[in-house]
Amino acid sequence: MRFQIEAAIQCSAALPEEGIRILEKAVQDANERLFRKGVPENVDPVEIGRITAWKVRDDQILLTLESGPYTRVHDAIFRFRKQLASLLGRLRIGLRGLEVISYRVLLDEGVTADLVPRLPFIRGIAERNGRVEIDLAVTASDLENRLPDRIVRLIEEKTQARQYGGKTEHWQLLYQSESRPRIYTGNPTDELIARKWIKHGSSRGQWIYAPQAVQLFRTFERIVEEEIIRPLGFREMIFPKLDTWDVLSRSGHAKGVYPEIYYVCTPKTRDPAYWEDIADYFKVTGEVWVEKIRERIDGPIGAMCYAQCPSFWPFVQGETLASDCLPIRVFDRSGTSHRYESGGIHGIERVDEFHRIEILWLGTCDQTVEMAEALHAGYSRVFNDLLELEWRAARVTPWFMAQEGMVGACGCESVGTTDYEALLPYNESWLEFQNVSVNGDKYPRGFTVKIQSGEECWSGCSGIGLERWTAAFLSQKGFDPAQWPEAVAKRIEEIPDIFRFL
């Protein structure tokens, strides 16, 4: 990896003879001393930033720098300017802006052009001696924000992801329950529709649930609450259901969630006069004037709730938590989650709009891992003894590693996700209906949350999808309450048919 910059430093006046002498000495000193600061002794000098050419033209100093990975040219040039400013200050000459004339990065051998991101900062891609060279369109402030480093790191990540086989998820069986007698082998969605317990909503992957289906949801909710959440000390909060880009940026979702979210836009103004023609269009045609609305809305400002726990974090953002209140244990069940799933016809086990109890905890690493284990024990008991399900648990690549194209082993073995899968007898497949994740310091770092003791703050989350619990349960246990496990049957009131259609 080689970096080369050509840049001009603007001076407050043309350099006099003495100024040029000062400049010449400063260049020599920078190459011999200044740029080597902080670089390990044994590094090949060719890898270190170096001014390879300079020229003075009127009140401008033109510089060319080259580097390998040490004291990269964008760091070197600012270091040099600072040094030079103090030297020229004696002549009452000030240094003004830095103009980047060109910035080129020669990528390592083996990196192919298609790994270079298509971004406005990439002005050109060329090949030189069998290696790819990129020409960056960057400003001085982009350099201060270390944009070249981030571009190079991104290309390295893409190269690595390709080498290690892309985004294949790691999957390792942790537990498999005993098998259960087959009571029912139908597709529960078909029967739910036939019984009019559910009906398609107006949007894709969206259902309207009649009282019978809601009774099942609420029964599972009560089991979770009575058997797991309350005994483990979790308290109910309400997390927002519209996630701004700020939340999705800090949570890391902005790294890759775009294909799967429902975007939210806001009106440019609340002034009814601004919207009058659009209202009139509907009154006249009976059609909503979508194309015109597109011009009148701002954003998108973010997305409809996708992962449920990110919007909790502004509650503790920037705070230091007292050690004696840890682990914090909360849950939310105040609304819907929305994912733009692949099209086609799916049952209630795969929907765009779904209902989930989201459990969240944070504390020290030990507390976080212990809570994940306690939850696992609780879930296992519920699935085995109360719901009497045929299920299994598997360790999988954490979502954020999968989404960011990270693969392989994480630094800490405790970070990871356990998926809970239930057998669907009607098609002999396994449905992921639940998970538990230990997210390490990912969220506390993103939202700057610290703990009193100075230990690293960790967090975990666990999502309980009510549609998927229902799909798993009905697939295995069918629709006859007499066949249901007692723990469910005793909690269900009668299931009334309140609608009768002719």
Next chain:
Amino acid sequence: MRFQIEAAIQCSAALPEEGIRILEKAVQDANERLFRKGVPENVDPVEIGRITAWKVRDDQILLTLESGPYTRVHDAIFRFRKQLASLLGRLRIGLRGLEVISYRVLLDEGVTADLVPRLPFIRGIAERNGRVEIDLAVTASDLENRLPDRIVRLIEEKTQARQYGGKTEHWQLLYQSESRPRIYTGNPTDELIARKWIKHGSSRGQWIYAPQAVQLFRTFERIVEEEIIRPLGFREMIFPKLDTWDVLSRSGHAKGVYPEIYYVCTPKTRDPAYWEDIADYFKVTGEVWVEKIRERIDGPIGAMCYAQCPSFWPFVQGETLASDCLPIRVFDRSGTSHRYESGGIHGIERVDEFHRIEILWLGTCDQTVEMAEALHAGYSRVFNDLLELEWRAARVTPWFMAQEGMVGACGCESVGTTDYEALLPYNESWLEFQNVSVNGDKYPRGFTVKIQSGEECWSGCSGIGLERWTAAFLSQKGFDPAQWPEAVAKRIEEIPDIFRFL
């Protein structure tokens, strides 16, 4: 109101002499007989559609028609074409398309140009003898869809709305409770923030609720459930929380809700490659590439839940309900509602994202009105005896009449909304914290729902805003549970502080 159209009817061949004689007779017959069909006897002939000029040019018949409000020119021309087609059929000449050359409407005296909607169908606006004339750009299929009628009706509505003073809401006091001793005069939002029971979410008008605040919400929810909803036979359903345009069109909200909704857009594709540069942009800059995302999303397809009950209706859409299951009584509390409220700092009594129990019932007119009365009685008892609030109830213009610019008396006196308002001692204002609406046949008509007996199907709805109940209660009763009415105090468990910030 005068209509004038110039149009050309394309024939399959040039008209021979005999064809022209047939045409001449047909015009005479149309003016004397055909256009008068269905018009009352005493109408001035000048108000009725009439062919005022005709000409044959090659294989085209050019026609000019004029009318007042009877057998308007767009109806007259289709009636004439049908008649002529059968007459010319004898000569084996067929009639093809109808091309509208011009369509003008001379509006009534007193209608000013600013009342004409700004729509693509309005090609020009002129003045003639002190009256406004509009020139419509319409096709034959627009005429078949009766677009001119809708435009004229819209202009009439706007004229009327201006005459009757615009959208002023009617407000009539129905009930005022006894006054209550002032226990507390603070602004509860300030104290909720200070106690860290709530904290601003990342989006505007959005709060995150800590366990203490949620306890209050859930307590009010239980009171509503135990004291009102269950005894009156309501059952829980789950209504979707993303409303498509189809739902908002049928519910009538598409007539005017645009300034206040959060719009929802979908990704153009789920293909990760399509989104890779946007993900890369974030990884490199730490910023979400909003401008580029705008180009990659479809829609808006609708809005985040605004009114909560419209998305129920697809469940019964197109159905006929058996009389013996009426009145249908359901409620939903499965998620958030979102309104783009005016900016500035508001407390929890005015938010963009809020939590509401939505109650909905449908049946005959009598059943619907009776249920509204039963709910009113239930609410009154809860506010007076259980919450011990200082409150009042007022009859107001129904939302849909207000939104559509309709004013004055509705056809049926039972249709209407009752607002429940609570006194906020800290600023001596009244907060609308609840409502009950009888919506007449509005929804059943929009979603084509019928009832077995053939009677008109009516519906009602009632929204219970948990933020607003909380604001009303805390404003009057303060934060000391010892001062709270027993019905609330006994239902609240202890209120734990689970977070401790340094």
